[in-house]
Amino acid sequence: MASESTEGRTPNPKDGRVSGNQDAPRKRSPGQGPRGAARFSSSSDRTSADIVYEKLHGAIASMELLPGTPVSELTLTREFGVSRTPVRAALQRLAKEKLVEIVPKSGTFVGRIPVSGLIEAIVARRALEVMIVRNTVDRATPDDMTYLRDQLARQRMLADRGELAPFHAADEAFHAALATMAGYPGIWDIIRTLKIQVDRYRQLTLPQEGRLEMVIREHTAVVDAIEAGDADTAARAMEEHLDKLQLDIEVFGQDHPEYFIHDRAVDDQV
């Protein structure tokens, strides 16, 4: 990896682009200019690979595509009307998130849910969100509190109507908001990636009676503690909230053993 920059292409110091800030990646203002008219420049940045990726990502995350299902490049090619190149790009992105498994010269399959990864995801999420909520206590503004209360109200409404998917989205938004308020939006991205595998698993379990109401109560407890400025209580409330996730696990390969992989993965070197 010697040169790359001191090499042939940029010989003269004048237009030598090495590490010059004027020559850094030029930022383009994407399609979010004047907010009203998104005309035709809005979706322009989404490449074919992006579209395939997002569609597959959603289908795998929602368990619409079940673990082990083959996802052949050729089939996707026909399905999306694009060539193999963007399809492959999408699949390789998904492979990095362990949402698909690519077996060279053999096939590509919807990723099986890693059991050990599930446990680690829950543990890691709890550690991160407890830390986040502690920081939220100090940093949340009055506007933030208003937003959180509005979110709680929205959750109540969705729960009453029994709209599960929107409720799930609102739940995510709630936790994401806490992370943002704490000043750690990037950490929420990490959590979200971890969460996907857990969410996939939970699609397999029956929704428990009254769970939504319980979630709202726990969310409310967190918000109350934040508003009271009580970090310890907020942390404990969040910990208890997330601990509920562990309960209905334990029955892993009971019904669908083929959806899971029990390996203590060795091939992990990203």
Next chain:
Amino acid sequence: MASESTEGRTPNPKDGRVSGNQDAPRKRSPGQGPRGAARFSSSSDRTSADIVYEKLHGAIASMELLPGTPVSELTLTREFGVSRTPVRAALQRLAKEKLVEIVPKSGTFVGRIPVSGLIEAIVARRALEVMIVRNTVDRATPDDMTYLRDQLARQRMLADRGELAPFHAADEAFHAALATMAGYPGIWDIIRTLKIQVDRYRQLTLPQEGRLEMVIREHTAVVDAIEAGDADTAARAMEEHLDKLQLDIEVFGQDHPEYFIHDRAVDDQV
């Protein structure tokens, strides 16, 4: 994302592959068969894309390639003697780790170090490792303790000899070992990914006198607390150890502002 499996390709139930475990990804035992002769099947699984990826990853992580440096696909093509396809695959993997920035139709550049990401990485790492070390207290076996003591001895030796790079590797191994002992090797993978950006930054700062000895002292304090079965002390020792990382930050764009990006990134939707 309707079918993919109930679709044309696998019509008859007999060889319908949907979610059948017999049809799950066939595990190949890679080049590690009879351990002696790896003949020519050993390196066969590493594709060209893997090689390019690993080489670039190392060069970027070690700051051999500085932020903002253009990494043209064509140049890499010539450098590695492969076509654009594997080069692009490698770059797209790196883009997902934010180690390169791909600007469509314009160029690909070594990723600038995200300042906000640095802070979040340190905070997240601390939360995770403190949680990990608490779990280590309960789960570490006598063999584990022996291993940790050996690691400490090795660190002392490397520090005495002033071998910085091996010391850094030993430091990583120490933390990775704690995570494994706690039962969360996957969480270490997350931490490692976070750590890369921090490591890149630290390459820019001068190594402080006596820092290695301090690190060893702190590591020793952690191990002592684990051996004593004192989770609180172990957690506090780890927290203090990792807090040291924050200290010499603050002087961000001082010398090399062009290496950093201060955005509160909006384009984040992996």
Next chain:
DNA sequence: TATTTGCAACTTGTATACTAGTTAAATCTC
């Protein structure tokens, strides 16, 4: 009938040609 062997139809990995967009330098205009 049970076993082996070979082949045919898949799969992903790679190379390459082409498209469309960007950028900066060179040229033209005033």
Next chain:
DNA sequence: GAGATTTAACTAGTATACAAGTTGCAAATA
């Protein structure tokens, strides 16, 4: 000479052809 405009040389995204390996069925053999 200064500024606006054209243009040529880049860039990454995509399509497609080919190479190499895997898999499972089918036919041949015992």
